[in-house]
Structures are given as structure tokens and as C-alpha cells.
Amino acid sequence: MMGIQAFDDVISYLQTTEDKNGNKVDMESVIASQGADFRSHYFRDEGLVNLRSIAKPVADLALGAAIGKGLRFKETEIFLDTLVLPFISEYCQFQSEDNRRAWSQVTVKDLLRVTLGHDKGIMFSKDIKDRDPKTFVNYVVNYPITETVGEHFVYSNAGSFILSTLVTEFLGLKLVDFVDEHLFRPLSIKNFDWDSFGKYTAGCTGLWMSNRDLHKIGQLLLNQGNWEGAQIVPSHFVSEMTKPQVASPTHRYIESRAFAKWSYGLNLWICEDGSYFCDGTDGQYLVIIPDQKLVVTALGSQPDALPVSNALGLLK
Template sequence: MVIRSLGSALFIAIFLATTHRVNGANPLPRGTPEAQGISTNAINDYVEALDKIDAIHSFMVVRHGQVIAEGWWKPEAADKPHVLNSVSKSFNSTAVGMAVTEGKLSLDDHVLKFFPADAPADPSDNLKSMTVRDLLTMSGGHDTEPKPVDGSPSVKQFLNSPVVHQPGTHFLYNGMGSYTLSAIVTKVTGQTVGEYLKPRLFEPLGIENADWPSSPEGFSLGAHGLYLRTEDIAKLGQLYLQKGRWNGKQLIPETWVQDATSKHVENDKEPHANIGIDWHQGYGYQFWRCTHNAFRGDGAGGQFVVVLPDQDVVVAMTAGGANMQAELDAIWEKLLPAFQDKALPEDAAAQGKFKQVVAKLEVRSAKKDK
């Protein structure tokens, strides 16, 4: 009995050592799936489902604050930064929340207040009533999303685009609005969003070398462009799961976390709704609501940080043009039903299979329409 117990303990130690790729400062703790109430067989089923989706790059599953499974499809790697696309918006929103907490702005501030030199000569009533809150909820009032000229976003172009709807009443996914939020943070702090977040978010979470380019106007792109590692994405989700608290310190108020991840506007009639059912669940402050009482940061091509509060779980995924609803379905179908309230007996055979499967993962390019 003692020998068997020691052997099991030795296997678990080896399992953790071979799956734990320590990167950057303050890595998340690691554990086995069984120790956190899910079987490794369920994890293997999840990885198998992901591997059937073209262009998957990575995944990380965190439960009760511990990484219980992680993997990268070669040539992707744990220490390789990945473009987040619109998951950047959730980091941008976090910067807005921190600036609000510091009293530098209010959600009810009118957008024109920050850009008197960029406003049209005769702004419409709708534009004059547009607030920071409206930008956060993608309900600024545009009927058509303003597009950057020559690839460079412009606050002036955003403000001079027709505001057809009363702000707060019409959801339209609007990257230029997110960029304008980034510009507002810079206006009130004197720093780009990337600079502003470094001591307040990146350093406390142990996120190193965050790469977030700026526009010719000098503002972080806000809507996209941020490069981070898979574990960095998971840490943002874990921070929100922990209601803004990290290592005993409240980085963002619990009230902001609740507000930012709650449904503020219907989004089931906007073009993104064609992606799948999880684009019908409402929108918060640059966070999407999901089925199963979950919420997420979400980026084109398959970038995700999905938070399941009821299960105390965070799932991060990156990809290069994957079927995004299929990525979420893999969570709902393979992981969600398998989470248990108590620890399970360790399964050395399933854990060994997991290591073998993950070691062989290789990126399969997304199929292109002929």
C-alpha cells in the first residue's frame, strides 16, 4: 500500500513537472485535473474536440486558481506571445475601470468633453449625448462602423461619422469606439493604456513584455493589437473570476467586475450574431455574455478568455482563424458537464495519455473557401 502510494505521488510529480512550463513572473500554480474535481479523461476528450478544429493554437484550463491542463499546437509555444485581436478590448475596458476608480473620469462623461479640437463644427444631438458608458457597451449610436483611413484609426474620424441612433439604444460592434476609449484614458492620465496598465495590472499579475502598438496619434490601439502569452490571458480571466482581487490586493473594484461582465445591451441582431448562439447573450463593458452564465473576452480568429463563475473555471484559447462557436462548444460539451465539487482519485493512465497527446499537437491551417 505504501509503495503504491509513493508510486502514485511520484507519477503526479512527474506529470506536473512535464506539463508546467514556467514563464514570466508569478506563474499560476499547477495541479492535476483530478485534484481540482475533473477527470483527465474529460480533459482528453476536450483536447480531442479542439484538435478537430482547424487552426487551433493553444488552450489553458484553470480551476480553483490552478492550471490543470495546457497545451500548444506546434510551432506555437508557452512563451510565445500571441496576437489577441479583440480580447485587447477587455484589457482596454479594465484600464477605463481603473481610471474611473481613481476619479479621473466618469462613465457618464460625454465623449466630446475630451476632444474639443476634433469635434465637428455642428455636432448632432446624438453625438453630444454620447457617453463613455455608451462606448463601453458598443452602443454609441452609429449605424455603420467607422473604418480607419489608410489603416490608422482616428478620433476625429470617429467623431465626424454620422450618429444615427440615440446612444445607448443600438448595439453595433465598433472598434473605433474602443480606440476612442483608449484615447480618453490617455487624455485623463497622460499615459497610453499600455503604460497606464503596466504598474496597475501587468506587473501585479506577472505579465511581462506586453506589446501594444500605438497609433500615429499616440494612443494604444485599444480595440486590438495587444500581444500576450496564453497564461497572461488566463490571468485576466482569473482576476475577474476573483472579483478583481489578486494576491490579497483589490486591483479593480468588485462593483466594476460585476458591472463590466453583466448584460447591458441586446446584441442578437448585429452581424456577429451569425457566428453562433454565444453571440446572442448580451454585451457588457467590452466583455461578451455567454450561455451557461459565463462571460468572455473574445477576439477574431479564435482568441478567448472564458470565465465560468459557477464552476470556478477559466479557459484561455488562441487560434489562427478557427471556428469560434466550435471552440466554445468544446467547453460546454466536454468540460462543463465533467466538473465535480470534490477531488477525484488520480488517474495515472489518463494523465499519461494526456502528456502523449499534447506532445504531438501541430497546427492545422484553417480551410479556405474555394
């Protein structure tokens, strides 16, 4: 195990390696921490970067914090096993009784581990770019459910978007404000932005943060929801996030990768060795290696993320 001692090797790799198109790897920053040892390298001036899919576990942590405080939608207390149909049926229109019946089995946990029964991922830029954001909710609930809800996993943006809509419809505030209240303020994260899909915070993408603040999220995960002695997120919720929730290996499993997507937790990829991470388009990485008590975060503008994954793999 190399650990944080290999940090300089990671930076050197990123500075000297070319991607598949022969271009220099375009990174913003890399931060690693292991106990009191904190190291950072900035390839350019620090700024806010779109975390892409790393927005998902950030929203999950805020949800966990709120559940720990007794979160309710109307008179119903919310848990991971709460069924979502009674809530979403108040603001969406089903076009098929079959889909309504399938959605009657969907729980909050299914939104987060993306076991919605879809045959492919949806709510990515390629399938919503020509759609009116006002139609996104109905698009998701009417997308055909052809597989077994709660069992069939396929990576998607759909679940986190629906979570965002639930927060807005039943708490009367946007997801960005919900996350600010339950997560960002306790972590002293003040500088951020989150893109919207119409009246809803995107939820699944579009969260803009600095790497230094993202690293706090990683440290919170490593410490089982505890931050400087305060339990921000219940430890049992973090345990649910970071354990395998779906059959392994996943449909995105590539054994040769430094961080192979062996299984999936709650919006976190789980490696066979117990490491877990989330990655976003353009080479964004949030990586936790528990047995080394190591947290690594990397942000950039690097569409070919393989060099970034290979570089971070030097820490394992």
C-alpha cells in the same frame, strides 16, 4: 456540467477536427483552471499572440482600477457616467452640428458597451486600412449617428479606440503604459506589446500577450477584481462589466453556438446561462463560467473560429 474534467476532450477535438475549409485547426494553446486545478496544452512553443478584440476588456479592467483610485482628466473625476464630449472636443473637429449634439450624450460607459448610435461597427481593418491614422479620431466622431445613443448597440472598435485617445490626451501617456501601471504590474505581467494607431495605442486590438498571462485576466474577472488577496479592480466595476448592458439577443446572436452572444456587458459578451466571454479574430477566447468557477483561455491562428467555440463548449 462537465467542467475541467472535459479538458482532454477539448484538446482531442481540436487535434482531430477540420475547419470549414478542410484544414486542421490551427491553435497555439488552451488553458483551463477551476479552483486549484490548472491544466494547459500547447500545440506549439509558447509565445506572444495578438489577442485581437480581447484587448478591449483588458483596457476596461485597467480603467476600472484607475477609477477606483480617483482617476481624473484635468480637474474632473472620471466615472462610467461621465460625459466624454467636453474632453474629446479639445482634440477633434466635428463636421456636423448633429453629430456634436449626439456626442453630447455619450458617456464613458457608452464607449465600453458600444452604444454610440452608429448603424454599423467601425474602426475594423477593412474600413481603416487606407486611412491615415492621424485621421482616425475625426473619422470616429464624424461617423453618422443615426440611432439612439445609450440604447442602440452594434459591435464596434470605435469605443475602445476613443478610450485610448482620452488616456493619452489627458494623462500624457499611452494606453499601453496606463494598463501596465494599473493592471499588468499588479498581476506580475511583464512580457507584452501593443500595436499603435499613430500616436495612440490601438486599444481595440493589437495587444500581444502569452496565454498564461491572459489567463490571469480571466481569473481576475472570476474573482471580481481580486488577485491573491488584493483588490486590483473594484468589485462593482467588474459587476458592471459582466452584467447585460444592452437589449438581448444581440445582432450577433446565434442560438446554436456553444457560447451564444445573447447580450453585451462592458466589452464582454454575455450568455443567457450567465457565462461571459470575449473572442477575437483567429480563434482567441477568454471564457468565464461563474457557476463552475471555471476560466478558459485559448489562443491560435484560426480564422474559422467555430471549431474552437465547439471545442470549448465541451466544458459547459
